[in-house]
Amino acid sequence: MVHLSSLLLKKYHGGHVVIRMALGGATNRPFYRIVAAYNKRSRDGKCIEQLGSYDPLPNIYNEKLVGFNYDRIKYWMGCGAHPTKPVAKLLGLAGFFPLHPMTVTEAERRRKAALTESKAESEDQEEQGAE
Amino acid sequence: MAALRVARGLFRSCRGVQSVDYDARAVFLGARRPVCTSSSDDSADGVRKAQFADAEVQEILTRITGLDLERVFKPIKRELKPPKYKLMTDAQLEEAVLRAREQAGKLLKMPLVVPERQPIDDVLAEDTILEGMDTAKHVFTDITFSTPHRERFIVVREPSGMLRKATWEERDRLIQVYFPKEGRKLTAPPIFNEENLKVMFRQDRHEEVLNHCLVQFEPDSADFKKVHTLAFEHLEQEAKYEVLRSTRFFGPLVWYLVTRRRVDGLLTDMLQRDRLQDALSLVRLFNLVHPQSDCALQAVQQQATGLDLLKIFADCESQKSGFIKLALQTYEHSGTDIVLTAPQSKPGISAQHLQTTHGELGIPDYRSF
Numbered sequence: 001m002v003h004l005s006s007l008l009l010k011k012y013h014g015g016h017v018v019i020r021m022a023l024g025g026a027t028n029r030p031f032y033r034i035v036a037a038y039n040k041r042s043r044d045g046k047c048i049e050q051l052g053s054y055d056p057l058p059n060i061y062n063e064k065l066v067g068f069n070y071d072r073i074k075y076w077m078g079c080g081a082h083p084t085k086p087v088a089k090l091l092g093l094a095g096f097f098p099l100h101p102m103t104v105t106e107a108e109r110r111r112k113a114a115l116t117e118s119k120a121e122s123e124d125q126e127e128q129g130a131e
Numbered sequence: 132m133a134a135l136r137v138a139r140g141l142f143r144s145c146r147g148v149q150s151v152d153y154d155a156r157a158v159f160l161g162a163r164r165p166v167c168t169s170s171s172d173d174s175a176d177g178v179r180k181a182q183f184a185d186a187e188v189q190e191i192l193t194r195i196t197g198l199d200l201e202r203v204f205k206p207i208k209r210e211l212k213p214p215k216y217k218l219m220t221d222a223q224l225e226e227a228v229l230r231a232r233e234q235a236g237k238l239l240k241m242p243l244v245v246p247e248r249q250p251i252d253d254v255l256a257e258d259t260i261l262e263g264m265d266t267a268k269h270v271f272t273d274i275t276f277s278t279p280h281r282e283r284f285i286v287v288r289e290p291s292g293m294l295r296k297a298t299w300e301e302r303d304r305l306i307q308v309y310f311p312k313e314g315r316k317l318t319a320p321p322i323f324n325e326e327n328l329k330v331m332f333r334q335d336r337h338e339e340v341l342n343h344c345l346v347q348f349e350p351d352s353a354d355f356k357k358v359h360t361l362a363f364e365h366l367e368q369e370a371k372y373e374v375l376r377s378t379r380f381f382g383p384l385v386w387y388l389v390t391r392r393r394v395d396g397l398l399t400d401m402l403q404r405d406r407l408q409d410a411l412s413l414v415r416l417f418n419l420v421h422p423q424s425d426c427a428l429q430a431v432q433q434q435a436t437g438l439d440l441l442k443i444f445a446d447c448e449s450q451k452s453g454f455i456k457l458a459l460q461t462y463e464h465s466g467t468d469i470v471l472t473a474p475q476s477k478p479g480i481s482a483q484h485l486q487t488t489h490g491e492l493g494i495p496d497y498r499s500f
Contacts, residue, residue, distance in 0.1 A: 052274060058267035063287075067274040067309055070284070093288045094271035095255060107264035107292075114263060 015040050017081040019073065021054060022047065030056055034068065034087060036076045051076070054090060066090055181419040183244040183386055191416045192382035195409045196239060199377035200228075203235040241382040243350040253296040261292030270297065272305050280306050303349060314346040323347070323358060332365045341380050363387045372400050385413070389420050395451045398444075402458040411437065414444045424448065438462065 018039045025031035034052035041047070052068040059065065068091070077083075083091065091097040181188050219227065273284040285297040285305055297305065307315055321327055322343065331340050341362055348355035363384050366372060375381045388394055394417055401410040418427035426447040429435075435443055438459055445455040 062267045063270045064265075064267050065270055065272070065305070065308065067272045069274050069276075071275040071277075090269075090271075093261075093269055093294075095286060095288075095294050099258065099261075103264065104260050107261045111263040 017048065017076060017079060018084060019051060019076060019081050019087050020084040021086055032056065034090075036072075036081055039082075049076075066094065068094065068096070070096060180422070181416075185419075188386075188416065188419060189241070189382075191412045191419075192241065192385055193236075193239070195385055195412050195416075196241075196379075196381040197377045197409075198232065198235055198239070200231060200235060202377040203238055204231070239377075239379045241379055242345055244383050244386055245351045247353060247356055248299055248349075248351040251296050251298055251302075254293060255286060255296065256294040258292040258294065261288075262290070264292070265290050270301070270305060272309055274309050280310070299349075299352065303352070312346075314343075316347065319347060319354060323354065325361075328358065328361055329365075332362065335371065335374050337362050337366065337374050338378050338380065359383065359387070367393060367396060370396050370400060372397055385416070389413075389417055392417075392421070392448070394448070399451055399454055399458075402455065407462065411440060414440050417444070417448070 015038050017036055019034065019036050020043075021032035022035045022037070022044045023030055023032055024044065032054040033047075033050050034054060035047040036049045036051055037045075037047040049072060051072050052066065054067075055065045057064070073091075073096075085100070085102070088097060089100045089103050092100040092103055183189075268290060269288040271284075271286050271288070275283075283302075283306065285302050286294055287297050287301065288294050304317055307317055320343075322331065322340065328340065331337070340358065344355060344358045348358070362380075366374060366384065367388065372381075372384070375384055385397065388397055394413060398410055398413060401407075401413065414426075418424075418430055421427055424447070426444050429443050429447065430440055433439065433443070441455060441459055445452040445459070
């Protein structure tokens with residue numbers, strides 16, 4: 001059993017606070033809570049504080065709802081918390097952080113994939129037309 | 132017997148609000164909004180026009196609204212409970228009536244009349260490198276508990292990579308998602324469609340509709356204004372001012388008519404019901420709001436008070452001048468002693484009430500009811 005104290009990280013040997021997503025929801029229906037927790041804790045286990053939420057499935061208005069408690073995020077970042085990659089990406093999209101480089105890379109990859117798909121489709125159509 | 136009935140009404144109201152499936156309780160709770168200052172609006176001539184939130188205007192409007200205890204404490208639909216009876220001395224009964232008057236004054240606090248809000252179209256960033264990243268937009272809401280709703284950051288990242296501020300409708304919807312208010316739905320209920328509104332108006336249920344509207348919409352939204360306009364137009368056409376008298380919407384109704392200079396119907400209605408004081412207050416309000424009109428200028432010249440004010444108004448502005456003059460003549464000839472006292476200062480709305488706690492916009496935090 002790791003000995004934990006909420007305020008003095010010295011006793012929690014080698015651990016640090018992270019801002020990450022804890023998965024909840026139901027089967028085929030994920031829902032993430034954005035949470036400040038010790039990194040050794042289980043993903044969905046006891047957290048220090050909930051800082052927001054993220055719903056990855058779009059609603060009827062085609063929106064993915066994300067809530068951030070910027071005040072507390074600033075506090076935990078000031079305490080030395082590390083955000084994980086998906087949280088950093090979301091914060092970059094929100095404009096709170098600078099844009100994450102992987103977001104840009106992913107966008108480029110998707111565009112390339114979409115281009116090759118459309119090219120393949122048009123080639124198939126040409127072949128069918130020639131036949 | 133009458134005293135017993137009034138006392139029963141008092142205690143029913145002073146008790147805690149009961150739970151009920153439909154919005155009656157939420158409407159009751161949520162339907163209280165504080166009054167606040169609106170932006171000053173000088174006319175082109177440099178003369179300061181009277182605004183809705185001015186102390187004098189509010190005084191006149193509260194006086195015209197009247198304080199019919201029976202009407203204000205009409206039983207709201209709640210769970211059935213047997214009534215409680217209390218045995219009181221005369222002095223205690225008077226005290227209870229006083230307390231009831233104060234409570235009624237609070238219940239009769241008028242909802243805000245503010246100019247319609249301008250649409251938001253502020254773009255924070257145009258990152259076209261992000262295009263094609265996702266098919267859905269991301270909406271980021273700041274859920275810090277202590278920020279007022281008007282100052283909350285709600286931004287939208289479109290699939291094209293554009294980062295923009297959310298529109299007013301999106302803002303209202305998302306604030307309702309994260310900070311739900313009782314009685315308010317995410318999408319406007321079908322009662323606010325035109326046809327359903329007409330049905331409600333035909334049944335004289337304006338007060339219900341307007342209370343529901345208060346809970347559902349923000350006071351400066353287009354829907355709020357539309358519902359109020361429709362309700363007031365219907366009342367003006369049918370001349371059914373009694374429907375809203377002694378409710379909290381009478382003030383806004385009077386303001387609506389006065390700003391559009393259509394005071395005749397209301398004035399004739401008041402004279403028919405022998406409310407001379409109210410009629411005088413109405414004309415005084417008209418002069419305050421339109422200080423450049425003939426009526427106001429003449430009144431200032433002649434320093435008119437009482438029936439003379441009404442005569443000047445009948446000459447200058449109204450189209451039903453014949454009727455008003457007739458009514459005034461009957462008052463004069465009947466020789467009744469009309470005591471035209473100066474308006475007493477009411478403890479209702481003072482400058483303190485107009486101060487707010489948050490926001491440079493001066494609009495209060497709607498979470499605090």
